[in-house]
Amino acid sequence: xxxxxxxxxxxxxxxxxxxxxxxxxxxxxxxxxxxxxxxxxxxxxxxxxxxxxxxxxxxxxxxxxxxxxxxxxxxxxxxxxxxxxxxxxxxxxxxxxxxxxxxxxxxxxxxxxxxxxxxxxxxxxxxxxxxxxxxxxxxxxxxxxxxxxxxxxxxxxxxxxxxxxxxxxxxxxxxxxxxxxxxxxxxxxxxxxxxxxxxxxxxxxxxxxxxxxxxxxxxxxxxxxxxxxxxxxxxxxxxxxxxxxxxxxxxxxxxxxxxxxxxxxxxxxxxxxxxxxxxxxxxxxxxxxxxxxxxxxxxxxxxxxxxxxxxxxxxxx
Amino acid sequence: xxxxxxxxxxxxxxxxxxxxxxxxxxxxxxxxxxxxxxxxxxxxxxxxxxxxxxxxxxxxxxxxxxxxxxxxxxxxxxxxxxxxxxxxxxxxxxxxxxxxxxxxxxxxxxxxxxxxxxxxxxxxxxxxxxxxxxxxxxxxxxxxxxxxxxxxxxxxxxxxxxxxxxxxxxxxxxxxxxxxxxxxxxxxxxxxxxxxxxxxxxxxxxxxxxxxxxxxxxxxxxxxxxxxxxxxxxxxxxxxxxxxxxxxxxxxxxxxxxxxxxxxxxxxxxxxxxxxxxxxxxxxxxxxxxxxxxxxxxxxxxxxxxxxxxxxxxxxxxxxxxxxxxxxxxxxxxxxxxxxxxxxxxxxxxxxxxxxxxxxxxxxxxxxxxxxxxxxxxxxxxxxxxxxxxxxxxxxxxxxxxxxxxxxxxxxxxxxxxxxxxxxxxxxxxxxxxxxxxxxxxxxxxxxxxxxxxxxxxxxxxxxxxxxxxxxxxxxxxxxxxxxxxxxxxxxxxxxxxxxxxxxxxxxxxxxxxxxxxxxxxxxxxxxxxxxxxxxxxxxxxxxxxxxxxxxxxxxxxxxxxxxxxxxxxxxxxxxxxxxxxxxxxxxxxxxxxxxxxxxxxxxxxxxxxxxxxxxxxxxxxxxxxxxxxxxxxxxxxxxxxxxx
Ligand SMILES: Cc1cc2nc3c(=O)[nH]c(=O)nc-3n(C[C@H](O)[C@H](O)[C@H](O)COP(=O)(O)O)c2cc1C
Ligand code: SF4
Ligand code: SF4
Ligand code: SF4
Ligand code: FES
Ligand code: FES
Numbered sequence: 001x002x003x004x005x006x007x008x009x010x011x012x013x014x015x016x017x018x019x020x021x022x023x024x025x026x027x028x029x030x031x032x033x034x035x036x037x038x039x040x041x042x043x044x045x046x047x048x049x050x051x052x053x054x055x056x057x058x059x060x061x062x063x064x065x066x067x068x069x070x071x072x073x074x075x076x077x078x079x080x081x082x083x084x085x086x087x088x089x090x091x092x093x094x095x096x097x098x099x100x101x102x103x104x105x106x107x108x109x110x111x112x113x114x115x116x117x118x119x120x121x122x123x124x125x126x127x128x129x130x131x132x133x134x135x136x137x138x139x140x141x142x143x144x145x146x147x148x149x150x151x152x153x154x155x156x157x158x159x160x161x162x163x164x165x166x167x168x169x170x171x172x173x174x175x176x177x178x179x180x181x182x183x184x185x186x187x188x189x190x191x192x193x194x195x196x197x198x199x200x201x202x203x204x205x206x207x208x209x210x211x212x213x214x215x216x217x218x219x220x221x222x223x224x225x226x227x228x229x230x231x232x233x234x235x236x237x238x239x240x241x242x243x244x245x246x247x248x249x250x251x252x253x254x255x256x257x258x259x260x261x262x263x264x265x266x267x268x269x270x271x272x273x274x275x276x277x278x279x280x281x282x283x284x285x286x287x288x289x290x291x292x293x294x295x296x297x298x299x300x301x302x303x304x305x306x307x308x309x310x311x312x313x314x315x316x317x
Numbered sequence: 318x319x320x321x322x323x324x325x326x327x328x329x330x331x332x333x334x335x336x337x338x339x340x341x342x343x344x345x346x347x348x349x350x351x352x353x354x355x356x357x358x359x360x361x362x363x364x365x366x367x368x369x370x371x372x373x374x375x376x377x378x379x380x381x382x383x384x385x386x387x388x389x390x391x392x393x394x395x396x397x398x399x400x401x402x403x404x405x406x407x408x409x410x411x412x413x414x415x416x417x418x419x420x421x422x423x424x425x426x427x428x429x430x431x432x433x434x435x436x437x438x439x440x441x442x443x444x445x446x447x448x449x450x451x452x453x454x455x456x457x458x459x460x461x462x463x464x465x466x467x468x469x470x471x472x473x474x475x476x477x478x479x480x481x482x483x484x485x486x487x488x489x490x491x492x493x494x495x496x497x498x499x500x501x502x503x504x505x506x507x508x509x510x511x512x513x514x515x516x517x518x519x520x521x522x523x524x525x526x527x528x529x530x531x532x533x534x535x536x537x538x539x540x541x542x543x544x545x546x547x548x549x550x551x552x553x554x555x556x557x558x559x560x561x562x563x564x565x566x567x568x569x570x571x572x573x574x575x576x577x578x579x580x581x582x583x584x585x586x587x588x589x590x591x592x593x594x595x596x597x598x599x600x601x602x603x604x605x606x607x608x609x610x611x612x613x614x615x616x617x618x619x620x621x622x623x624x625x626x627x628x629x630x631x632x633x634x635x636x637x638x639x640x641x642x643x644x645x646x647x648x649x650x651x652x653x654x655x656x657x658x659x660x661x662x663x664x665x666x667x668x669x670x671x672x673x674x675x676x677x678x679x680x681x682x683x684x685x686x687x688x689x690x691x692x693x694x695x696x697x698x699x700x701x702x703x704x705x706x707x708x709x710x711x712x713x714x715x716x717x718x719x720x721x722x723x724x725x726x727x728x729x730x731x732x733x734x735x736x737x738x739x740x741x742x743x744x745x746x747x748x749x750x751x752x753x754x755x756x757x758x759x760x761x762x763x764x765x766x767x768x769x770x771x772x773x774x775x776x777x778x779x780x781x782x783x784x785x786x787x788x789x790x791x792x793x794x795x796x797x798x799x800x801x802x803x804x805x806x807x808x809x810x811x812x813x814x815x816x817x818x819x820x821x822x823x824x825x826x827x828x829x830x831x832x833x834x835x836x837x838x839x840x841x842x843x844x845x846x847x848x849x850x851x852x853x854x855x856x857x858x859x860x861x862x863x864x865x866x867x868x869x870x871x872x873x874x875x876x877x878x879x880x881x882x883x884x885x886x887x888x889x890x891x892x893x894x895x896x897x898x899x900x901x902x903x904x905x906x907x908x909x910x911x912x913x914x915x916x917x918x919x920x921x922x923x924x925x926x927x928x929x930x931x932x933x934x935x936x937x938x939x940x941x942x943x944x945x946x947x948x949x950x951x952x953x954x955x956x957x958x959x960x961x962x
Pocket of ligand 4: 933
């Protein structure tokens with residue numbers, strides 16, 4: 001009896017191996033909004049703020065990517081500095097005295113949001129709406145100031161619109177589409193496609209100034225580019241500029257209903273890596289697959305099969 | 318790296334141009350002839366493959382020089398050779414406005430329509446050229462169609478035409494009154510500057526192959542010139558001639574007193590950087606010298622693209638050995654064995670003269686291993702810019718050298734710690750470096766007796782605009798603006814001064830009431846102005862400042878790297894707001910801006926300007942609104958009465 005060999009459930013998966021803990025880093029003390037804070041050496045101002053429960057808005061920052069420091073919505077005031085500092089990438093230094101809200105900070109944040117909202121279609125960027133409200137951003141005032149300068153002062157509606165990045169959406173394959181009307185040029189997709197995750201380098205920033213944009217080489221269609229359709233760029237895009245074709249089609253048809261969607265975590269059925277999938281279900285059908293940023297295995301990244309290969313589940317009979 | 322390359326092979330010419338720079342390809346993997354037996358299934362990897370990316374911009378230049386533009390096939394071949402993903406190469410290619418991405422005529426005139434030349438009829442010149450050659454070539458990347466200063470592709474003049482033209486920002490020839498850079502692609506490519514570009518016919522003739530005799534230009538000084546002591550006298554092509562004028566004595570002295578001695582003298586001289594930021598040079602060198610990380614690098618910033626500035630060009634063209642000698646001293650003092658001099662692409666003569674000076678110095682043992690028996694090694698490589706003002710910002714310049722887009726990095730970390738190739742780097746302006754020769758020879762303290770206590774030495778000022786003898790003038794710090802204007806012969810026709818632009822487009826205007834301003838760092842600061850790169854552009858009482866302001870706003874919109882929101886969109890909004898800022902003094906006719914609407918535009922502009930200064934990543938965005946703001950403050954654009962809407 002004792003010698004009998006019985007089937008046993010495999011042990012619960014152990015956690016992924018971790019790097020051994022490094023020696024306790026010396027800590028840095030500073031003052032944020034009048035509060036004394038301590039943070040490990042190398043921490044950014046944003047890290048310190050989050051530890052202290054202080055909210056700092058971010059747009060181009062993502063925990064899983066190298067900070068690119070481009071949107072400037074996270075700026076804070078550092079006492080003694082000539083200009084504001086980006087919280088997401090500036091390291092906390094000993095003795096820094098930081099204000100995360102001040103008239104100066106608020107003005108810059110407001111202007112950044114107004115500049116974006118006056119030039120980019122933010123209709124699928126819900127995280128920006130409360131931010132705009134918080135900073136009382138009024139993106140229409142540029143057109144109004146420009147327009148009123150050119151037409152008679154009495155005309156109510158601005159007669160002139162200011163330059164924007166509005167352009168036709170690029171739908172050139174069955175898996176995902178790119179609507180650069182909605183691009184805030186946060187570089188997240190470039191980083192996800194490049195050295196921060198995918199190492200495919202299918203897209204990069206091109207052009208310069210107001211004409212800067214994300215592009216494949218010579219603006220070729222995705223099937224002609226190096227893209228492997230992992231969709232990791234979609235996962236990090238904060239504005240919906242990059243979107244799975246499936247979701248895009250449903251939205252175009254008016255059938256995208258986030259409020260009617262349920263979300264379930266599961267494991268990808270395809271290969272032995274066993275990536276965590278978050279399956280978004282609407283009307284009994286899978287409409288989207290993502291992966292949690294916090295997942296130790298994926299950090300939010302997947303491959304083409306895990307992200308897009310769900311249609312077979314929807315085939316019922 | 319696993320490159321995915323589609324669509325297009327290089328032509329023979331394109332391949333030859335790249336191979337002339339990089340040598341023949343080693344294997345089929347790099348785009349050479351496929352030879353399975355020889356290439357086998359070996360995989361190249363690591364640094365040997367990815368470590369050549371810094372040759373990307375030189376390779377683009379090679380192809381552009383040969384065929385006039387960079388095709389997809391040519392870019393693909395370069396990508397194979399350097400192991401760069403095509404999307405990234407495209408990002409770099411579209412960053413530089415001297416590079417074209419679609420076929421265009423072999424001969425192209427880049428005609429300056431910037432602020433100084435506008436005061437001398439640049440718009441008329443462009444209209445005349447348009448009548449002769451058709452519309453200008455315009456922006457290359459798809460989104461840049463409305464960008465009239467773009468570098469690019471979509472040919473107004475068709476590719477089959479033999480010549481074309483495009484507008485250009487300041488070419489650093491502002492004392493000539495008009496200027497055009499002529500580029501002719503081919504097996505023997507030509508690049509030269511026509512300044513003055515007297516009229517459309519002269520430009521067309523130059524495009525067709527005529528060469529104009531170089532015009533003589535004004536170089537002047539108060540007192541004994543130091544930086545310009547040799548300019549115009551020494552033979553720029555001869556090391557012997559340079560030695561006759563005292564050349565390479567400073568290097569000998571530097572070797573004698575050693576690195577620490579040099580840094581002590583430079584520190585004692587209180588030399589401040591002449592590139593715009595006025596940082597103490599001695600401190601910078603000392604910081605780099607102390608860095609444990611190796612190797613260290615020296616970068617000479619010769620990207621001089623600030624509208625109105627041409628001082629570094631004159632130094633490089635007239636006294637190239639001095640620049641090379643000063644870089645060598647800097648290398649020995651900071652423990653660097655490699656230097657780069659990054660020369661803007663619009664300066665072919667400076668590039669050629671520095672190039673021959675480097676070659677001659679190398680031959681004479683003044684560059685390379687064991688310089689003058691010191692046991693130390695130092696060499697210099699030239700990098701040609703691609704037409705991007707932002708690459709003058711030091712960290713953007715590093716990225717450009719590394720073969721990346723010229724986007725500034727965030728600081729800290731500062732270049733002394735993390736510079737080009739991630740290594741400790743000392744970056745200095747050309748003029749700053751040339752000062753070091755006399756400092757080493759005379760000793761820092763003695764040298765510092767010239768000038769004022771806080772602004773030591775002499776300064777080069779670039780005088781242009783409405784002035785009798787525009788040119789480059791060297792004066793001890795402390796001269797007043799009025800003295801400078803008088804030195805250059807005053808305003809022609811006895812007219813009065815309406816305003817002076819100090820420091821270039823990134824500087825600001827001062828009014829006639831500031832003519833007694835002492836031209837020192839501290840004097841300028843006290844007056845809320847900046848010396849910047851030494852620009853003094855004079856506007857007489859008849860000048861149309863609105864036109865200049867519009868060109869400045871256009872300049873920043875065109876030159877912003879596009880990385881950060883306050884500058885990328887802010888420079889666009891600034892350009893749009895500008896017309897609404899000026900209000901007529903009388904109540905408005907219906908088509909003119911009214912006082913109250915101008916007031917609302919001014920308040921929007923005011924907030925925008927603060928945010929651009931506070932939240933932009935680099936100096937470009939931080940200074941882009943300065944000139945307009947100063948004009949508003951001086952009442953040069955009539956500031957509307959605060960009235961609300
Ligand atoms: C937009 C921008 C353009 C610049 N262009 C130049 C330039 O053309 N030449 C230069 O020497 N410095 C330029 N600078 C300043 C450099 O960043 C840097 O401060 C300088 O090269 C340091 O040298 P210095 O200490 O000798 O002045 C520029 C800075 C900015 C922000
Ligand atoms: S889907 Fe993947 S490979 Fe394609 S562009 Fe996005 S990140 Fe790059
Ligand atoms: S497409 Fe999305 S992720 Fe990419 S830069 Fe634009 S907004 Fe950012
Ligand atoms: S301020 Fe302008 S030029 Fe500088 S990083 Fe930002 S966008 Fe680029
Ligand atoms: S979140 Fe910090 S700059 Fe974008
Ligand atoms: S060369 Fe024309 S403005 Fe400088």
